[in-house]
Amino acid sequence: MRKTLYIIGLSTVVFSCTSQQNAKKRQYIPKTPSIQQKATAQTPAEKPKPKITSDHGVEFFTTNIADITKNDNTASYGSIVSAKPAGYKVVKDYFPAIAQNFRQRYLILHYTALPDDKSITVLTQQAVSAHYLVNNTGDNQIYQLVDENKRAYHAGVSAWRADKNLNDTSIGIEIVNTGYTTDASGKRIFAPFDDAQIKKVAALVKDIVNRYQIPATNILAHSDIAPTRKQDPGPLFPWKKLYDEYQIGMWYDEAQKQSYYDLATSTDFQLQYNDPTFIFNVQTQLQKFGYALDLSGKWDDATKKTIEAFQYHFRPQNYDGIMDAETFAILQALVLKYPLK
Template identity: 90%
Template sequence: MRKTLYIIGLSMAVFSCTSQQNAKKKQYIPKTPSVQPKTAVKTTSEKPKPKVTTEHGVEFFTTNIANPANNDNTASYGSIVSAKPAGYKVVKTYFPAIAQNFRQRYLILHYTALPDDKSITVLTQQAVSSHYLVNNTGDNQIYQLVDENKRAYHAGVSAWRADKNLNDTSIGIEIVNTGYITDASGKKIFAPFDDAQIKKVASLVKDIVSRYQIPATNILAHSDIAPTRKQDPGPLFPWKKLYDEYQIGMWYDEAQKQGFYDLATSTDFQSKYNDPAFIFNVQTQLQKFGYGLDLSGKWDDATKKTIEAFQYHFRPENYDGIMDAETYAVLQALVLKYSLK
């Protein structure tokens, strides 16, 4: 019996050893991959950026390295304003990023409705201001009152196309002019502008719109952006002269305007004047051009004042707030020329 047990135990031991050896033989040992050196990827070297210049401890960057076709611009027309966090240093190792543009997207023209001395006092000492004041004293001076990089309080409640509160995005120019008086019939009689003063305005506007790439559609009257409240700079401000002689602002093409006028007068224009559909169409065209106007389908006060503001700018011979065939033709020509720009 003892001999039999010995033989069985020996057999089991041999079987166990054989199984372990087979397991070792079948065990998978992963191969160590050979590491091949990577080929260096050639990167195009960045175009060296112009350096930030320093004058008397103040930093400036006056070169545009961005794409102006995308309305991107890195140039700064003032000193660079930087944070100064306590315990840390702000560096300009990667300055400037090319994805930026100007805050200054609009240029708004006003008159002061005051003489020179009172204009200065009001615009510097009260809760209203503008970036520039063009005097009427016959000299070659233009007064700067607010840094172009800061908001001046000149536009107030305002709108043009999709933008509102244009103080945030505009430069304001006030022009010394006494504004208007009202005659016995209630008509507004406006004061003319001096030719030498208009030359100052033209030179100043050209400089600003060139630096900030402000389009013609964004060079506006205060009355354009706030037609229910404001009349300035009024119908005697020479918008057409600025357009013809200085390429400033918007104006319609005479041939297009005449075509729209002929079409309007060939139909019974007057008979549909009070038709709500016609009024709605007029309001839509004014809104499409840029004016902030609700579409009521009625000749309400806001619509009449908006037409009057439009006439101040583009049909100054008659600013009665009535949409006659001439005004309608001018509006159509302007919408055709500028609606997509």
Template identity: 90%
Template sequence: MRKTLYIIGLSVAVFSCTSQRNAKKRQYIPKTPSVQPKTTAKTTDEKPKPKVSTEHGVDFFTTNIADATKNDNTASYGSIVSAKPVGYKVVKDYFPAIAQNFRQRYLILHYTALPDDKSITVLTQQAVSAHYLVNNTGDNEIYQLVDENKRAYHAGISAWRTDKNLNDTSIGIEIVNTGYITDASGKRVFAPFDEAQIKKVAALVKDIATRYQIPATNILAHSDIAPTRKQDPGPLFPWKRLYDEYQIGMWYDDAAKQNYYDLAVSTDFPSKYNDSTFIFNVQTQLQKFGYALDLSGKWDDATKKTIEAFQYHFRPQNYDGIMDPETYAILQALVLKYPLK
């Protein structure tokens, strides 16, 4: 009996030792991780950026390194405005990003309807302003009233094509001019502009439009962007001259206008004038060109005032607010030349 128990005990002991040895063999020993060398990101062969220049503690960057074909521009006209968070340092090690452009996208022209001294007072001391004021004193001065980087209060409720509230994206130029008086028949009679003023305006607009890459379609009259309530700068402002002599703003091609005019007079224009379909088409063309106008299919007050504003700019010989064949031909020629993109 004892011998039997001894054999069993010995067997258990041998089995136990064998199991422990096998367990030790199976024990996981973690490997020491090998340290991999850091890989640096591949860099493209970028040209070195011009450095930010500093004068008297103020930073400037006046170079365009962006793709002009994409309408991008990194040039800064004035000092760079930067945050100054308490306890932290804002650095310009990676300045500037190339994907940027100017906020200044429109140029809006006005007249003041006031003489020089009162124009200055109103535009500097009241709740209306413009970036520039072109005086009528015969000198070579142009008054700057608002920083180009800030909003001036000149456009009011306004719209052009797909944009609204144009104070946000425009530079306003006021021209000293007394505006208009109303004659006995109720027609507006506008005051002419001085020759020296026109040259000042042309030089000023050319400079601003060139610097901010403002397209011809965005150089406008106040009456263009607010046709139901504004008339300035009126029909005596020489838009065609600015287009011909300075390549400023929009104008139609004579050949296209003549083709549309011939077509209009050959299709019995007067007979369809009061047809709602024709009126709707006219309103659509005005809207397509840029004016904010509801498509009512009626010769309502808003439509007549919009036609009048259009005539101030593009057919100033007659601004009666009636869509005659010549006005209609000019409108179609402009829509063809300056399509809404």
């Protein structure tokens, strides 16, 4: 009996061991699959940014890495101004962000209505200023009076298109010129500009508008942005010469102007002149071009002065403030060429 039980027990042990060995043999060991990676587009490595340069502890960044087509610009035309918070360190590990542009969006031209020496005194010692003063002394010097990064007090109460208070967004250039006198009939007689002085102005304007990408529509007379108050730089300032010879500022296309003129003179222009609908249309066109003007439907004082300012700039042969057929044709040609965006 014991022998029988011994044989049965031994058989059980052998069977159990054999089963475990077979289980080990049958144990599933997953294979590591050979996965082929799909080809993916490689993201180009970010280009290293130009380094900030330092000179005697003052930092500069003079390379544009932003999108110039969006009028963005990361270059600095001066030192980088940074905060210095107590107990903390301002770092420029991620400088500069590409979404930025210049404060300087307008360039405004003035005359001083004073001779050279008095112009310097007034613009440096009184409550008015400009970034630059172009003298009339026959030398090659142009006086800088205010840092381009700072506001100068030259525009005063002002507006153009959607913008107001243009001191905030402009560079002002004063040109030494005695302005105007008034004849017996009350007509303003303006002083001419010297050719050598205009060459200075052209070179200065060209440099500024190229650096800040200032568009032609934003190169303006003081009289454009404050037509009810100002006349400078007046009708003898050579806007067409700057446009033709230096590609500075705005001017109309002669063929387009002639087309509008022919249309105006083919109808009885004078008959509709005092019609409120026509006056409203004239005011609307002046407003569309850029002038800040209320649409009153009347030939009020503000409208007449605005027309006069427009004529100073674009029709200087006659600046009587009357919207004749030629002035209206020029206005329409300019609105077509330089539409509001």
